[in-house]
C-alpha cells in the first residue's frame with residue numbers, strides 16, 4: 226500500500242481553481258520536508274498536467290501517491306484524446322483554441338516541459354475517449 | 365535556535381476574537397484560552413495582524429528616543445515612507461532637520477542608500493545570464509515568507525543588502541570611521557525591519573543599533589518640524605530613492621524593461637505560487653512588498669497608505685530637477701552584498717523523519733475529511749485543515765470543533781433518551797420474536 230495517497234476532482238468550469246490541486250500538493254510536500262529542488266520540479270510538471278486536463282480534457286480527476294522513493298501524479302480525463310502523442314511531445318504543438326491561448330494557456334501541451342521536470346512520463350490516450358497522464362518523480 | 369520577534373500581543377487588550385487568525389499569511393496565530401498566541405517559528409513579522417486587530421492588541425516592540433543617550437554620536441536613518449506622513453508643505457529637508465532637533469547628531473536617508481542599491485541592481489541586471497527572475501531582498505517580511513513557504517525560490521533573492529543596512533555600513537565605515545560609540549537608528553514603517561535588525565537574515569550581524577517605529581516618533585517629530593528656526597539642506601536622495609517608499613518605486617528605478625511590482629501579502633502569496641509553478645514568464649526582476657501600496661502601507665505608519673503614496677509621488681517629483689548627489693565616496697569599501705546564505709525555515713514541517721511525517725500527513729487528511737470544512741475559526745485555528753494539523757501534532761483536540769462537539773452531544777442525548785425510556789423486561793411489553 227502506498228504511504229500516502231489522495232484523490233481529487235479537476236473542475237474545468239472554475240478558472241479561480243485552476244492549479245489548485247498543484248498548489249495543495251505543493252503544500253503537502255513542503256510539510257513533509259521534501260527538498261526544494263524536487264518540489265520545484267513537481268510543481269512545474271504537475272501544474273502543466275493539471276492545466277492540460279482542464280484546457281484539453283475538459284476536466285477530470287487526478288491523484289497523487291507518495292511511495293518510499295518516488296511520487297506518482299496521475300491525471301485522467303474523458304476529453305478528445307491526443308491523436309498523435311509523439312507529435313504532441315514536440316515543443317510548440319497545441320490544440321488549444323485561440324481564446325484559451327490568449328489567456329496564456331495552451332501554448333503547446335507542455336508535455337516536453339513535464340518530461341524535462343520528471344523522471345518518468347507515461348501517456349495513454351485514445352481519440353474520442355480520453356487521456357491518462359502518469360508522471361513519476363523520484364525522491 | 366531562538367526566534368526573536370517584534371510583533372507581540374498585549375494580553376489585556378486581546379478579546380479572543382478570531383479576526384487575526386485568518387489574515388496571517390503563515391497560519392501562525394491560534395486563539396487559545398480566550399487569547400491569541402503566535403507560533404514563533406512561523407511568524408514573519410509582516411504586521412498583518414497589527415493592521416487587522418480591532419482591539420489594537422497586537423503591537424511592535426520599538427526602541428525609543430531614550431536610547432539615544434547610550435551613544436556618544438547618533439545618526440538617524442529615516443525610511444522615505446516618513447516623508448509621506450507629513451503634509452506637502454513639510455519639505456524633506458524640514459523633516460530631516462527636525463530629526464536632528466530631536467537629538468540625532470546627523471541624518472542619512474535610507475533613500476540615499478536605495479539609490480546605491482539601484483545602481484548596483486542595474487549593473488547586475490545588465491550582466492544577468494540565467495533566465496530565472498530575481499526577487500528583491502528589500503522587504504524582510506517577504507524574504508521571511510520565502511524562507512517558510514517558498515524555499516524553492518530562495519536562490520532567486522537578489523543578494524544585495526537592504527538600503528537600511530547599507531546606510532548603516534556607509535555611516536560607520538565611510539562617513540564617521542573615526543567615531544567610537546556611534547549609534548545608528550532606523551526610523552521604520554514596519555515591524556519586519558525591527559526584526560531584521562535584531563535577527564538579520566542575509567548577514568551575520570546588523571550595523572543598525574536601534575529601530576524606532578514611525579508611529580513612536582511621529583508626534584514629537586511633527587511638533588519639531590513645525591518650529592524650526594532654520595532648515596538645513598540635508599536631503600541627498602534622488603527622485604528614485606524616495607520613490608522606493610511606494611510600490612513600483614524600486615522596480616521602476618532599475619529602468620529595466622521586464623520588471624514587475626507586487627504589493628500586499630495576499631497578492632505576493634498568489635504571485636509566488638504561480639512563480640513556483642513556472643507560470644510567470646518574461647520577467648527579470650520582481651519587486652515584492654508585504655504591505656498594500658508598498659512601505660507606505662507599513663503597519664507602524666500613521667497616515668493612510670494611499671494619501672502617503674500620493675505625497676511621496678509629489679515630494680519625489682520635486683527632486684527630479686534638483687540632484688544634490690549622494691555621499692558615498694568613490695573609493696568606498698562599503699560592502700553592499702550579503703555575507704551569509706538565506707536558509708529555509710522549517711516552520712511548516714511535520715516531522716524530521718520522512719516516514720513519520722508521511723504518517724502524520726495521512727492522519728491529517730483523514731481528520732480534515734471528517735471536519736465540516738467551514739473554516740469558521742471557532743476552534744481558534746484559521747482553517748479546518750489547520751485544526752487537523754494541530755490535532756495531529758498534539759496541540760488541539762477534535763472536540764475543539766464545535767460541530768464535532770455538537771454531534772457528540774447529539775449522540776449522547778439520543779442515547780440518553782433511549783436509555784431513559786428503557787424498561788426492565790419485568791414491566792415492559794415486548795414483542796416476542798416468533
Ligand code: SF4
Nearest residue numbers: 388407408410411413
Ligand atoms: S506578524 Fe504576520 S506572520 Fe506574524 S503573526 Fe502577525 S500576521 Fe502572522
